[in-house]
Each structure stands twice: as C-alpha cells, then as structure tokens.
Amino acid sequence: MRILHVIFTLCIACLEIACYEDKGNYDYTDKLEITVSGIQEAYNRIVGDTISLKPQITPANREYDCFWGIIAFNSGSNNVDTISFEQDLDYKISLRTGSYNLLFCAKDKATGIYAYERYNLTVGTETTDAWWVLKENSNGTDLDLITPTKTMPNFISSINGKQMAGAPVSLAFTRYYSEFDSTTNANVKVSSVFVASEQDIVALDYYSGKLIRDYDNFFYEFPQNRKVTHLFNGPSDIHAVVDNHLYTIPAMKNSAPYTQFSIKVDGNYRLSSQYHAVGAKQPLLYDEISSSFCSVTRGTSLLMYTDNSGISPNNMDMELIFMGSRSPSIYAQGDVAYAIMKNGNKYYLMNIDGTLINRVNSNPIKEMVEMPSDLGVLNADFRTVNENNDIIYYTKGNEVFACKLNTWEEIPQNLGIGSGETITYMEYVKFAPYGSEPDWFDYVVIATHQNGEYKLYLHPIQAGNIQPAEKVYTGEGKVKKALFIKLIQFSWGTGVYDSIAS
Numbered sequence: 359m360r361i362l363h364v365i366f367t368l369c370i371a372c373l374e375i376a377c378y379e380d381k382g383n384y385d386y387t388d389k390l391e392i393t394v395s396g397i398q399e400a401y402n403r404i405v406g407d408t409i410s411l412k413p414q415i416t417p418a419n420r421e422y423d424c425f426w427g428i429i430a431f432n433s434g435s436n437n438v439d440t441i442s443f444e445q446d447l448d449y450k451i452s453l454r455t456g457s458y459n460l461l462f463c464a465k466d467k468a469t470g471i472y473a474y475e476r477y478n479l480t481v482g483t484e485t486t487d488a489w490w491v492l493k494e495n496s497n498g499t500d501l502d503l504i505t506p507t508k509t510m511p512n513f514i515s516s517i518n519g520k521q522m523a524g525a526p527v528s529l530a531f532t533r534y535y536s537e538f539d540s541t542t543n544a545n546v547k548v549s550s551v552f553v554a555s556e557q558d559i560v561a562l563d564y565y566s567g568k569l570i571r572d573y574d575n576f577f578y579e580f581p582q583n584r585k586v587t588h589l590f591n592g593p594s595d596i597h598a599v600v601d602n603h604l605y606t607i608p609a610m611k612n613s614a615p616y617t618q619f620s621i622k623v624d625g626n627y628r629l630s631s632q633y634h635a636v637g638a639k640q641p642l643l644y645d646e647i648s649s650s651f652c653s654v655t656r657g658t659s660l661l662m663y664t665d666n667s668g669i670s671p672n673n674m675d676m677e678l679i680f681m682g683s684r685s686p687s688i689y690a691q692g693d694v695a696y697a698i699m700k701n702g703n704k705y706y707l708m709n710i711d712g713t714l715i716n717r718v719n720s721n722p723i724k725e726m727v728e729m730p731s732d733l734g735v736l737n738a739d740f741r742t743v744n745e746n747n748d749i750i751y752y753t754k755g756n757e758v759f760a761c762k763l764n765t766w767e768e769i770p771q772n773l774g775i776g777s778g779e780t781i782t783y784m785e786y787v788k789f790a791p792y793g794s795e796p797d798w799f800d801y802v803v804i805a806t807h808q809n810g811e812y813k814l815y816l817h818p819i820q821a822g823n824i825q826p827a828e829k830v831y832t833g834e835g836k837v838k839k840a841l842f843i844k845l846i847q848f849s850w851g852t853g854v855y856d857s858i859a860s
Contacts, residue, residue, distance in 0.1 A: 532549070
C-alpha cells in the first residue's frame with residue numbers, strides 16, 4: 359500500500375478553501391454540493407474478511423475521482439494507507455487487530471470540489487465476540503470458543519498442540535498483560551485470557567489463542583507443590599492460589615512489564631473457594647483458618663484484614679457456604695455481596711459492602727440476619743445471585759429454584775432439564791460495558807453433562823423468574839465455567855470487555 363499523506367492533506371486543504379475562502383465564481387461552485395450516502399457509521403470485521411462498500415455520490419450525473427484510505431485510530435500519525443482508487447470498495451482485511459478510521463474522498467472532476475467522509479472500522483478475529491467455555495475432558499482441561507457463527511472446540515489444544523493437565527479451576531481476562539515483542543525487542547501490553555487447571559496456569563493471546571506463558575515460566579520461585587486452587591481478577595491484577603499461597607501479577611495499562619507472579623502473600627491462611635472479585639472492586643476473600651474476611655492488593659505481601667467495629671468480620675468462628683455479587687445499579691457492578699455463613703446449626707445471611715477498594719481497613723459487613731434452617735438454598739449444589747434483585751438461584755439435582763431474600767420464599771423455576779442431565783455449573787452472567795447498551799444482556803447460564811457431552815443454556819430473566827433458554831450450545835466434555843468477552847467499538851475508540859469486568 360502507498361502512503362497518501364500528501365494527497366489527503368491536499369484534500370482537506372481543498373475542503374477548507376471551499377468552506378472558508380469561496381469568494382470567487384458563485385455561478386457554479388456554490389451550487390454544487392457533494393454528498394455521500396449508503397455507508398454505515400461503523401463496521402466490525404475479522405482478519406481475512408472482505409469489506410465491500412458501495413457509496414452513493416450525489417449529484418450522480420457527474421464524474422468523480424475517488425479514493426479510499428485507512429489509518430489507525432488515535433495513532434498520532436498523519437500517514438494514511440491507500441487501499442483503493444475506485445468508488446466501490448472491495449478490500450480484504452490483512453490489518454492487525456484494533457481500531458481504525460476508514461476514509462473516503464470523492465472529487466468532482468470539473469470543479470475540484472471534494473466530499474470527505476470518515477467511518478469507524480474495528481478489526482478483530484474469530485475470538486473477539488465469543489463465549490470462552492472452560493471444560494474438563496477425559497484427560498485434562500481445554501476451552502471451547504462459541505462465536506455467533508460457529509464453535510471452535512478444544513481451542514487450547516488445537517492452537518498449541520496439547521491441553522492442560524488436571525481438572526479445570528477457573529479463567530480470567532486482562533487487557534494489560536505484558537508480552538515480549540521480538541520485532542521491537544521490548545515488552546508490550548496485550549489482551550490475554552488466563553486459564554487455570556489443578557496442575558497448570560497459562561496465559562493465552564486473546565486474539566489468536568497462542569500460548570504466551572505457562573506454569574513453568576510464571577514463577578520466580580516455584581511453589582513446593584504444583585496444586586492450583588484459585589484464579590481471579592483484582593482491579594488491575596491477576597491473582598492465583600497455588601499450594602495454599604496467594605500470588606499476584608500486576609496488570610495495569612501504564613505499569614512496569616510484569617510477566618510473572620511477582621508477589622507472594624506470606625502467612626498462615628487458607629482461602630475459601632468462595633470469594634467476591636468483580637471488575638474494579640478489591641477482591642473480598644475469606645480466610646478459613648482465622649474465620650475472617652480479608653483482601654489482597656499488589657502493594658503488600660500480606661493479606662489485609664478488616665476493621666473490628668460493629669459486626670466483627672474477624673475470628674467469627676463461622677464457615678462461609680456461599681458468596682455472590684449484587685449490583686445496585688448498572689454502573690455499580692458488584693457494589694454489594696451476599697454471603698451465607700454457618701455457625702453450628704444456624705445459618706446467617708450477610709449483606710457486605712463490595713466496594714472495598716481504597717477502604718480495606720473498614721468493616722465490610724453491613725447487616726447479618728439469621729436464615730430459616732429449613733431453606734433449600736442452604737443445602738444446594740450450585741448457587742448464584744441475581745445481580746439486579748435480592749434473589750439467590752440454586753440447584754438441587756437437576757431442578758432449579760429461586761429464593762427471595764426479603765421473604766425467604768422459594769419458587770421452583772420449572773426449566774424442564776432432562777432427567778439424564780447433571781448440572782455442572784450455574785452462574786448469573788451480566789454483560790454491561792459502559793456506553794454500549796445494544797450489547798447488554800443478563801443470563802442465568804446453566805451447564806449440564808450427559809454421556810460425555812455438555813449443554814450450555816442461556817436463560818434470560820423476567821421479573822426475577824428464569825425464562826426458557828433462548829440459546830443452547832452443545833459440545834464434548836464437562837463445563838466448569840463460561841466467560842463472555844467481546845471487542846467493542848465506541849465513538850472514542852475500541853475496548854475489550856468481559857462479563858466479569860465492570
């Protein structure tokens with residue numbers, strides 16, 4: 359492609375002259391107004407696609423010189439690549455993933471008057487609008503990617519040659535992991551999906567699925583035992599628990615290029631499998647040894663325990679049964695957490711402040727009420743909180759119920775899951791990136807397993823009740839978790855958002 363900096367500069371200059379210095383012949387130039395129509399404001403394409411556009415130029419009974427150009431969004435450069443000199447565009451995309459401006463100029467041959475238009479183009483890959491389904495196969499862990507048009511099974515092994523050892527644990531996403539770029543001989547920030555199994559942790563390139571780093575290259579000092587139990591996000595971090603110790607990788611836009619778990623949390627603690635880690639909120643954890651709520655940041659190598667005032671969150675002599683996220687508003691995801699606690703034969707529901715960031719030393723417990731001991735939610739297989747309402751959904755066998763937290767009423771949801779299907783996963787999934795309302799959704803996502811295969815049901819919600827699934831996906835294996843990630847074009851640029859981040 360040829361650089362068209364000079365041509366586009368002249369084009370813009372001519373436009374400015376036409377707008378601000380038209381003191382000449384008003385007999386014909388002032389009467390000619392060129393408009394371009396038939397083109398959308400924004401387009402989303404994947405690498406290898408062909409974008410075909412047919413602009414309509416008015417007035418149509420004249421001859422025009424046309425050209426198309428493309429420039430990276432917010433690149434800080436005036437260099438525009440020419441991609442066509444024809445009015446109609448047919449362009450096979452071979453660009454790097456990211457956000458671009460697509461430019462079109464039409465010049466009237468007789469008068470030299472220009473029309474100049476700018477459109478948004480987001481270039482992704484097949485991974486940039488997908489459910490990342492973490493699953494257990496007969497001999498390890500892998501991912502299925504479910505896109506709007508197809509399923510890409512066993513994504514890790516098909517791209518990298520082998521799956522992960524051990525049963526699946528969890529997965530997390532960050533836009534700001536660091537990877538060494540051999541072409542520039544420097545570390546660069548990359549969007550990455552972290553995947554954990556019981557014996558492995560990997561970082562995958564979000565756009566290609568290629569392995570960036572695995573367990574053997576993640577630690578400065580290896581844990582004594584290769585046993586992974588947790589993987590979750592912090593506000594600008596990735597956290598993992600390996601061999602009962604918490605490790606952290608800072609993952610910030612403007613941070614130093616951390617590629618390994620650089621912080622190890624010392625001390626005598628054992629973290630519950632239940633935790634609250636949503637978007638920009640500081641993670642809320644529970645230490646089973648001291649029966650205390652706590653948190654972690656990249657600024658210290660110790661767990662941070664909370665204040666003792668009011669209902670003490672420390673040394674409670676209670677077992678944490680469940681913890682889930684509640685969002686008081688669309689822009690306050692995870693501001694509230696609900697926890698079910700057990701003390702002897704009694705159960706309690708705690709209303710917890712989920713906004714621990716910058717306030718770790720305050721008491722997060724807002725309220726604690728005793729729960730009726732005969733509630734089914736207390737002995738459920740899986741639980742999840744309705745982020746928009748005070749409801750906990752839970753499963754028992756292959757049946758699903760809704761427990762209203764203000765009345766303790768428990769309502770069967772009658773979803774008709776087959777008697778031979780075993781539920782392996784349930785989670786309330788909210789996707790609500792700021793400024794992209796058309797992409798928002800709320801689902802209760804349920805996965806079942808039967809005869810070596812899974813079904814993944816996406817159930818919408820109406821008035822707190824789970825509706826019949828509007829989408830059902832199938833594949834091989836047993837689902838552990840599903841994470842939705844999408845590349846979104848805004849008027850101010852491009853962002854990658856997932857169904858955990860706010």
